[in-house]
Amino acid sequence: MNLELLTPDKxxxxxxxxxxxxxxxxxxxxxxxxxxxxxKLDGLRLEADxxxxxxxxxxxxxxxxxLAGFGFASDGGESGCMVVVHPEAxxxxxxxxxxxxxIQRLGRLCCNVATDNIASMSxxxxxxxxxxxxxxxxxxxxxxxxxxxxxxxNARPRHSDFVSQ
Numbered sequence: 001m002n003l004e005l006l007t008p009d010k011x012x013x014x015x016x017x018x019x020x021x022x023x024x025x026x027x028x029x030x031x032x033x034x035x036x037x038x039x040k041l042d043g044l045r046l047e048a049d050x051x052x053x054x055x056x057x058x059x060x061x062x063x064x065x066x067l068a069g070f071g072f073a074s075d076g077g078e079s080g081c082m083v084v085v086h087p088e089a090x091x092x093x094x095x096x097x098x099x100x101x102x103i104q105r106l107g108r109l110c111c112n113v114a115t116d117n118i119a120s121m122s123x124x125x126x127x128x129x130x131x132x133x134x135x136x137x138x139x140x141x142x143x144x145x146x147x148x149x150x151x152x153x154n155a156r157p158r159h160s161d162f163v164s165q
Contacts (some may be wrong), residue, residue, distance in 0.1 A: 001068065003097050005105055006058040008043030014060070015041075018070050022084045029117055030082055031138045037080030038072050045074065059101040061085075061094045071098035074111055082109040083120070095123050103127070108149035114141040121146075 006014060019038060022030060045055035056074040060067065069085035081154035085094045103109045109129070113120045114137050121144065124131070129146040 001092070001094060001097060002062045003101055004060045004062075005101060006046055006060060008046050009043070011043040011058060013037075014058075015152075017067070017130055018058070018072075018081055021067060021070065021086075022082065025086055026082070026084050029114065029120075030084070031040050031112075033138065034072075034080045034082050037074055038082070041072070042075070043073065053107070054105055057102050057105040059098045059105070061089075061098055063092070063094070068092075069094045069098055071095075071102050073102050073106060073111070076106050076108045077110040081109065083111075083123070090119070096127060099123065099127055103148055108147070110145060110147045112137060112143050112145050114139070116141060 004010070006157075009021075019035065022035060022038065041056055041058070046058060048054055048126040056072070058070060058072050060070045062068055068084065068089035069083065071083040073081040073083075083095050083098055085098075099109070111124065111129075112126060112135075115121070124144075124146040127148065129148040132147050133145045135143055135145065
């Protein structure tokens, strides 16, 4: 498997293909707001700023020269986070490699996963992400917020639809 973190130039040439891939293989689980964030991504956010921090990351995995999956996160996942793996590449470690590369590039990552999405929740737990809150997702489903590489502030909820315990 080859893994590539896209540059602004590469993003401009791959954007349409990746959006199409997400829509086709996202199994209708991707939030419209996340696809919108991907469409609006300014490629310059894929470069490090003066302090060496990245505003966004797009990680692309290929197997045998074919697109196997990709991940996107903006603002550490706060403004959008998704991972999409081609059905024929699932179970081969593609999703894990993509998320690990995203965490390494950004230094932190948060994402929201509907509780009926067992594969994505398993991926998050396998990679050491912590479920820090539960809220209603955009479709009304119970959704867990996962974080890794961040300091948790347990005193305040992370989402406006936070469900207290």
